[in-house]
Amino acid sequence: MWDLKCGNHMCSQVCHPQPCQPCPRLPQLVRCCPCGQTPLSQLLELGSSSRKTCMDPVPSCGKVCGKPLPCGSLDFIHTCEKLCHEGDCGPCSRTSVISCRCSFRTKELPCTNLKSEADATFMCDKRCNKKRLCGRHKCNEICCVDKEHKCPLICGRKLRCGLHRCEEPCHRGNCQTCWQASFDELTCHCGASVIYPPVPCGTRPPECTQTCARVHECDHPVYHSCHSEDKCPPCTFLTQKWCMGKHELRSNIPCHLVDISCGLPCSATLPCGMHRCQRLCHKGECLVDEVCKQPCTISRADCGHPCMAPCHLSSPCPVTACKAKIELQCECGRRKEIMICSEASSTYRRIAAISMASKITDMQLGDSVEISKLITKKEIHQARLECDEECSALERRKRLAEAFHISDDSDPFNVRSSGSKFSDSLKEDARKDLKFVSDIEKEMEALVEAVNKGKNSKKSHCFPPMNRDHRRIIHDLAQVYGLESVSYDSEPKRNVVVTAVRGKSICPPTTLTGVLEKEIQSRPPPPIPHHRHQTDKNLGSSNLQKIAKEPVIDYFDVQD
Known part of the structure; x- marks a missing residue:
């Protein structure tokens, strides 16, 4: 800063090559009061003293200064409230409403705290949820004012070569082709086909028409060509193989198939020694739970039917009611009925007890009775139905047919159709x-x-x-x-x-x-309805009684 020509003030401009401007406080340059509202010519007419040097004070007009202050807002600008004065305006005594950087929140501060433009804004705690230009990441910045939202991260996705990753900034769309290259020859597995360098990164080995020369597990003819994959395709040569259960030798089975099921029951003897595996031809152990749950086939001592309880070879058969269904018939064979074995046995025991009681009554009267048949095991469990009246009628008709020597074809006594x-x-x-x-x-x-x-x-x-x-x-x-x-x-x-x-x-x-x-x-025809005219008013009470006494016939009530 250099002294001006007046010798009293310093140049306030930025350093410049030209000579400095004359002092701005010279009397010939100052034309208005300090606030700029009143010309000095008017003030001089009112009796104000004239200025002779730059050091003389500029006369004041006495009005309110009204210069705009740096505080306030665009809608309401604060102005200086002091009277016309020289120098800087004093601090503002009011308050200002300031917004955050992203204009999401506001707060009110005293104007005395706003000393610079940086104090007129603040940062809120809101995080930006907008997507960045890459479309993969969010901005996540606090009080964000960015409009483009460029992503600063590295892409890092694998390139098409499968060996390298994209090193460009995170972007939309596909990554560019890998720029790296190899200067070694790229050949197929057998070496018959060659791609000479430079070879772009990610280039697959060349196709080869030669037969695959690798060592295979089987000695069957090879039908596939040379390939770059680590594993060869499965062998499809048709051969003979045993099924998993060793039941039969299956033909026309591709070589690569190992576990073959013939579809027949396994029939292997289970550890219990009584049952056989009922699963279809399978791999591995027969029992999944290691416990046989098939029904026991040991015959019951009383009725001869199988036990049917879950397999219990290590323990005796439990005492349970037999659920087997048996066919009962009467002595003549006409009546037949399906019953459960236990229910039929209890029914026969009741009948046998009644018969035994009658035999004992005969013994008390002095008669001899043969009771051996009533107490044998076979007779106790041989239940039968009782013949009814229709059985007796059928027996009588048969005897009449035999007595009159009537053949079966004629059947005049309706023997066959009786049932x-x-x-x-x-x-x-x-x-x-x-x-x-x-x-x-x-x-x-x-x-x-x-x-x-x-x-x-x-x-x-x-x-x-x-x-x-x-x-x-x-x-x-x-x-x-x-x-x-x-x-x-x-x-x-x-x-x-x-x-x-x-x-x-x-x-x-x-x-x-x-x-x-x-x-x-055989049904009687419906009666003819009697039509009576409304003009017939001479019907007596006797006719009404006859009509009331006639029974109502229901022709849909069929009784067999």
């Missing part, structure tokens, strides 16, 4: 679809005639899949015709197969459709 009675439930189901019942009867009649006239002792017929109600009708009709009926498959393809047996199957004398038609024909 061919249509149940009420069967009639009720048949009324819903008479045509279906008629077709089923025709098929069963043809089946019975074919087995009685043909050479085979059995013949079967398979009905198409049908609903449950139709299958029930077929099962009930099969019992009437003496046919064996079994349902196969699952819904909705479940069907019924009936089998006729020579000597057992026979057609009933009357069909179910014939019985239902006779019942319909």
Whole structure:
């Protein structure tokens, strides 16, 4: 800073080569008061003393200064509140609202604390959540004012060569090709094909048309070409191999397949020594849980049926009720019923006890009784059904047929058809679809005639899949015709197969459709309704009583 020509003040400009400007306080240069609102010419007219040197004070106009201060905001600028004066304006006594750098938050401070422009802003604690230009990372800067959000990180992703990583700043899109190269020859595995240097990094070995010359596990012919992979393709040569369970030698098996299942049951003896493995041909041990859970096949001492409890070879069979199903029949063989063995045995014990009590009563009266048959093990567990009145009637008819020397073909006493009675439930189901019942009867009649006239002792017929109600009708009709009926498959393809047996199957004398038609024909016709005119007002009380006493007929109430 150099002294000005006046010798009283210093140059306030930045260093410059030109001569300094004259002193700005010279009387000829100062034209206004310090605040700049009033010219000095007006002040001199009002009696103010004139200035002669730069050291003389500039006259004040006496008004409020009003110069803008550095505090405040764009909308409300603070001004100096002092009277017109020389020098710098004093500190502001008001407060200013300042914003953070990103303009997210504001706060209020006294203007005396805002000494510079740096004090007019502050940094908040908000982190920027915008994506950077790379599209992979977030900005995450505090009180961010950046608009481009360039990513300062290194990309670091693997290049296409698979050996090096991208060293450029994090970016969008694919990385550039690896710039490194090799100056060694690149050959295939056998060396027949060569790529000469320079070889760009990541270049795959050249393709070769020669047959693979590597050492293989098997001695089968090699059909694949030379390759750069570490492992050769699996051998597909067809050969013979044993299945996992050593059940059979399978042919046309590719060489690379090791574990082959023949699909047959394993049938290996389990550690219990009683059962065999029921799993299909498999690898490894037969028992997964190392415990056999198959039902015990040891015969019970009382009934002879298998124990059926879980395998317990190391301990005796538990005492449980036998759940096996047995067929009971009466002495004449007409009645048959399926029951559980334990229930049938308890029923026979009750009958045997009653018979034993009657025999003891006879012994008390002095009669001799043979009780050996009542207490044998075989008789105790041989349960039977009791014959009913229909069995007795059938026996009487047979005796009459034998007494009159009547052959089986004529059957005048209706011996065969005595048991061919249509149940009420069967009639009720048949009324819903008479045509279906008629077709089923025709098929069963043809089946019975074919087995009685043909050479085979059995013949079967398979009905198409049908609903449950139709299958029930077929099962009930099969019992009437003496046919064996079994349902196969699952819904909705479940069907019924009936089998006729020579000597057992026979057609009933009357069909179910014939019985239902006779019942319909035997019904009385509905009465003719009496039409009465509204003009007939002479009906007596006697006619009303007759009409009231007439019974109401329900023509849909069919009793079989």
